[in-house]
Amino acid sequence: MIRKVSRSIIIWSVDFVFVLIATLFIPYFASYENFANVAVRLLIIFLVALAQSSAIVVGGADLSVGSNMSVMTGIASYLLIVNPILGIAVILLAGAALGAFNGFGVSKLNIHPFIVTLCAFLIAQGLALTLRPIPGGEIPRALYTSLYSTYYGIPVLSIILLLTFLFMFVFFIERTSLGRSLLAVGGNEKVAQDFGVNTARVKFLAYVLSGVLAALAGFFLGVRIGCGSPNVGETFLLYSFGAAVAGGTYLTGGVTSPVGTLGGALLFALIDDILWLAQGSPYLSLVVQGIMLAVGVGISEGGLRR
Amino acid sequence: MNKKLKLPPIFSERITTIYVSVFLFILAAGMLIPTVFMPSNIIGVLRQAGILGVVALGQFLVIMGGAWKKDVGIDLSVGSTLFLTTLAFCHINKLVQSDIVATILCLLLGVLIGLINGIMITRGNISPFIATLATSLSLQGITWMISITPVEIPGYLIFLGSERIGLVPITFICFLILSIILWVLMRYSTYGIRVYAKSSNPRAAQLLGVDLKLYTLSTYVISGLLAAFGGLLYLGFLVHPSMTFTDIFTFDSIAAVLIGGTEFVGGIGSVFGLLPGVVLMRFINYFILFFNVPDATRRIMTGLMIFSIVTIFVLQSKRKRKFKIV
Numbered sequence: 072m073i074r075k076v077s078r079s080i081i082i083w084s085v086d087f088v089f090v091l092i093a094t095l096f097i098p099y100f101a102s103y104e105n106f107a108n109v110a111v112r113l114l115i116i117f118l119v120a121l122a123q124s125s126a127i128v129v130g131g132a133d134l135s136v137g138s139n140m141s142v143m144t145g146i147a148s149y150l151l152i153v154n155p156i157l158g159i160a161v162i163l164l165a166g167a168a169l170g171a172f173n174g175f176g177v178s179k180l181n182i183h184p185f186i187v188t189l190c191a192f193l194i195a196q197g198l199a200l201t202l203r204p205i206p207g208g209e210i211p212r213a214l215y216t217s218l219y220s221t222y223y224g225i226p227v228l229s230i231i232l233l234l235t236f237l238f239m240f241v242f243f244i245e246r247t248s249l250g251r252s253l254l255a256v257g258g259n260e261k262v263a264q265d266f267g268v269n270t271a272r273v274k275f276l277a278y279v280l281s282g283v284l285a286a287l288a289g290f291f292l293g294v295r296i297g298c299g300s301p302n303v304g305e306t307f308l309l310y311s312f313g314a315a316v317a318g319g320t321y322l323t324g325g326v327t328s329p330v331g332t333l334g335g336a337l338l339f340a341l342i343d344d345i346l347w348l349a350q351g352s353p354y355l356s357l358v359v360q361g362i363m364l365a366v367g368v369g370i371s372e373g374g375l376r377r
Numbered sequence: 378m379n380k381k382l383k384l385p386p387i388f389s390e391r392i393t394t395i396y397v398s399v400f401l402f403i404l405a406a407g408m409l410i411p412t413v414f415m416p417s418n419i420i421g422v423l424r425q426a427g428i429l430g431v432v433a434l435g436q437f438l439v440i441m442g443g444a445w446k447k448d449v450g451i452d453l454s455v456g457s458t459l460f461l462t463t464l465a466f467c468h469i470n471k472l473v474q475s476d477i478v479a480t481i482l483c484l485l486l487g488v489l490i491g492l493i494n495g496i497m498i499t500r501g502n503i504s505p506f507i508a509t510l511a512t513s514l515s516l517q518g519i520t521w522m523i524s525i526t527p528v529e530i531p532g533y534l535i536f537l538g539s540e541r542i543g544l545v546p547i548t549f550i551c552f553l554i555l556s557i558i559l560w561v562l563m564r565y566s567t568y569g570i571r572v573y574a575k576s577s578n579p580r581a582a583q584l585l586g587v588d589l590k591l592y593t594l595s596t597y598v599i600s601g602l603l604a605a606f607g608g609l610l611y612l613g614f615l616v617h618p619s620m621t622f623t624d625i626f627t628f629d630s631i632a633a634v635l636i637g638g639t640e641f642v643g644g645i646g647s648v649f650g651l652l653p654g655v656v657l658m659r660f661i662n663y664f665i666l667f668f669n670v671p672d673a674t675r676r677i678m679t680g681l682m683i684f685s686i687v688t689i690f691v692l693q694s695k696r697k698r699k700f701k702i703v
Contacts, residue, residue: 132506182687183641185449185506189628193680200673309514312507322504323447357518365497365511 082318082334089341097348103224109344110229111218115291116343117233117336119307120314121240122284124332127315128244128257129277130324131177131184136285136311138195139169140304143289145199148208148299155211162286169195170282174275199301206300214294233333240329253277257324285311306360310339313364339363384564391638391690392650398686399636399653403660413664420546426659427548428538428614429629432459432607433637433651434552434559435600436630439505440639441563441646442572442596444579448504449641452597455604456627457516458490462608463618464520467528476531480609487605488598490516495594513627521620530616538613548610552655555603560648572596577644629658632683638690657682 093100119136126133143162150158169191176187220228244250252273255263264270289304296303318335319328342363346356407413432455443450462483470479490512497508540547563569574582575592583589607626612618635641636657637650661682665675 176684176688180688180691182684182691183449185451186635186641186683186687189631190680190684193628193676193683197673197675197677197680200671200676204671204673309510312510316507322507352522354518354521357521358515359518361511361514361516361518364514365501365503365508 079319079328079331079334082331082338086334086337086341089338089345093341093345097345100345100348103221105344105348106224107219107221107226107229109340110226110233111291111295112340112343113333113337114229114233114236115288115295116307116310116314116340117333118236118284118288118291119311120318120332120336121236121329122281122288123311124315124318124320124327124329125253125277125284126173126184126188126281127320127322128253128324128327129274130257130260131274131278132188132312132322133173133278133281133285134185134188134308135169135173135191135195136281136288137304137306137308138192138199138302139166139282139285140289140292140307141199141301142169142195142202142304143286144293144296144303145202145208145299145301147210147290147293148203151210151214151293152208155214159290162290163283166282166284166286166289167279168282169286170279171275173282174278177278178271178274196302199304203299203301206298206303208299210293210297210299212297215297218291218294237329237333244327244329249273249276254325254327257326259325309360309364310336310343314339387647387649389647391645391693392647394689394693395636395638395650395653395686398689399657402657406660406664410664416544418663419544420541422656422659422663423544423549424539424541424546424614425548425663426655427546427550427552428607428610429626429633429659430549430552430651430655431555431610432456432604432626433630433633433655434555434648435603437634437637437639437646437648437651438559438572438596439600440631440634440641441576441643443498443505443593443600444576444643445498445505445593446502448506449643450505450593450596451509451631452494452600452604453506453509453627454490454494454513454516455600455607455630456624457513457520458487458601458604459608459611459626460624461490461516461520462486462605463612463615464523464525466609466612467526467618468523470528471526476533480531480534483609484602484605487601487603487608489601490605491598491601492594494601495597498597499590499593525618525620527617530612534609534613535616536613538610539616548614551610553652556648556651563648568595573644576646625662629662629679632679633658635683636686 099105119140122136123133142165146162146165147158150161173188173191176182176190177184218229219226244253252263252268255266255268256270256273260270288307292303293299314335315332316322316335317338318331318333320326320332342360346359412418436452436455439450439452441450443452465486466479466483469482470476473479473482494509494512497503498505501508537547537551542550563572571582571587571592574585575587575589579589633651633654637654639646639650661678662675665678
């Protein structure tokens with residue numbers, strides 16, 4: 072328990088230092104507009120990080136989350152303008168289907184998660200390119216304005232959504248039997264099986280959950296960028312791993328911390344936002360992200376594993 | 378050694394399956410579309426397969442022996458290393474005004490990238506996936522920051538990348554020579570046997586005196602070196618390096634290794650499986666470009682193909698296991 076808390080404290084204090092430095096040195100960082108911006112970025116990265124951690128926690132990985140998000144922006148750009156409810160339903164179903172493909176390959180066929188999700192990644196990329204070969208389509212502006220709507224400068228809706236997802240995930244992983252089984256299977260599959268957990272079913276459901284959460288992240292990303300784009304989701308694969316692992320999820324499975332993951336997601340949302348505000352070269356930002364990923368993961372994983 | 382080590386058969390059941398299925402696939406494609414077997418097409422496919430093959434040899438070694446702690450070995454930085462090498466060669470060449478020195482420095486750059494990967498993994502305990510992803514991103518950024526300088530590509534690189542002997546391009550011959558070297562190394566040298574040992578049971582290998590850190594590191598270094606060499610071959614093929622680069626090497630090299638029958642979790646794998654793997658990957662790629670099939674279809678097809686071939690392996694090994702128990 073203490074270890075768990077200490078991990079979250081590390082990442083949150085790194086965030087705190089980041090915010091402090093950014094407030095001091097970057098103009099417009101501490102403005103209400105930027106607050107809303109960071110909140111929406113955080114919401115998207117947090118959702119995709121939860122998707123990744125639900126796959127990591129059963130001892131796997133999901134390489135398809137990024138291209139899954141691209142597909143969802145494509146679907147959103149066709150359907151949301153017709154009927155928002157139908158659009159969201161189709162997006163969630165499509166996410167579940169992609170997750171079910173991964174889950175089937177991992178749990179029934181016993182193929183290594185990297186290979187299965189690599190295939191799903193390629194297939195989803197192809198689908199995203201088929202749906203929208205170039206960025207286009209339209210996502211209702213009303214959704215954007217409500218997501219960014221502020222009340223006395225505070226982006227209420229995105230913060231409420233963020234907290235709802237956080238509490239739902241904490242409740243799921245700590246209080247439901249399926250959530251506990253997820254941790255058990257990731258911790259020691261053999262023992263979990265001996266205690267009567269249907270490991271194949273649990274793994275399958277973990278990947279379905281991962282697909283659905285990534286689809287949700289894709290939906291919000293679509294709302295943010297306002298169109299469907301074939302490769303907009305690709306950077307989020309990196310963010311998902313970075314946020315989950317920096318937040319205290321073990322890549323070997325069995326351990327996760329939703330509060331820490333939120334901290335990790337905030338770190339990457341801040342990097343994303345600061346690089347955007349600083350108007351640096353996008354190429355340099357790639358280098359910075361790469362180094363941040365290695366350093367962040369190195370501190371939280373390598374440092375604490377010994 | 379008075380007691381000779383019993384080696385597994387060169388052509389195992391798995392390797393035979395791969396050769397037969399790839400041969401049948403290409404034959405079927407040739408029946409449907411007669412132009413497939415035109416000499417120019419064969420040369421085109423083999424030339425690309427040779428470059429991919431050189432990169433895939435490194436990827437093979439990493440997937441076999443690059444695992445660290447409980448994380449499987451993977452090198453996601455091969456594509457960016459290759460791309461960086463093509464541009465770095467021009468810059469270094471302009472700087473030092475010598476073809477040979479520039480070539481050697483480029484190969485050393487590959488070694489350096491491999492060292493960085495290996496040190497991050499073995500000293501920093503970062504999982505190979507994350508570490509090489511981070512390297513890949515940084516290298517991409519660096520590559521786009523340094524622009525192209527036009528220089529004259531030395532004749533020997535153009536010879537390696539663009540010439541051919543009969544129907545066989547030099548790149549493919551390079552791949553064949555390197556794979557024979559790697560095959561002998563893996564099968565008959567202490568190094569190779571230790572990599573196999575580490576791959577199938579790292580704990581046991583460590584107890585028998587294999588330096589896990591050193592051997593893990595070495596696979597990444599060799600992979601970096603081979604990726605840089607692939608970059609030089611690619612430069613000889615392109616002649617004029619370009620900034621438009623879609624990474625067709627990283628995932629295709631992983632796919633070729635997996636199609637070639639290498640187990641992702643280690644222990645099983647043969648260099649010989651790579652040949653049909655890379656030929657199949659480039660065959661698909663080439664003919665999809667040839668018939669103007671959109672990129673989307675290529676990706677979906679590649680995904681489905683890896684999935685089905687790996688499923689066949691899994692079913693095959695399951696059947697074997699059943700026989701053993703009974």
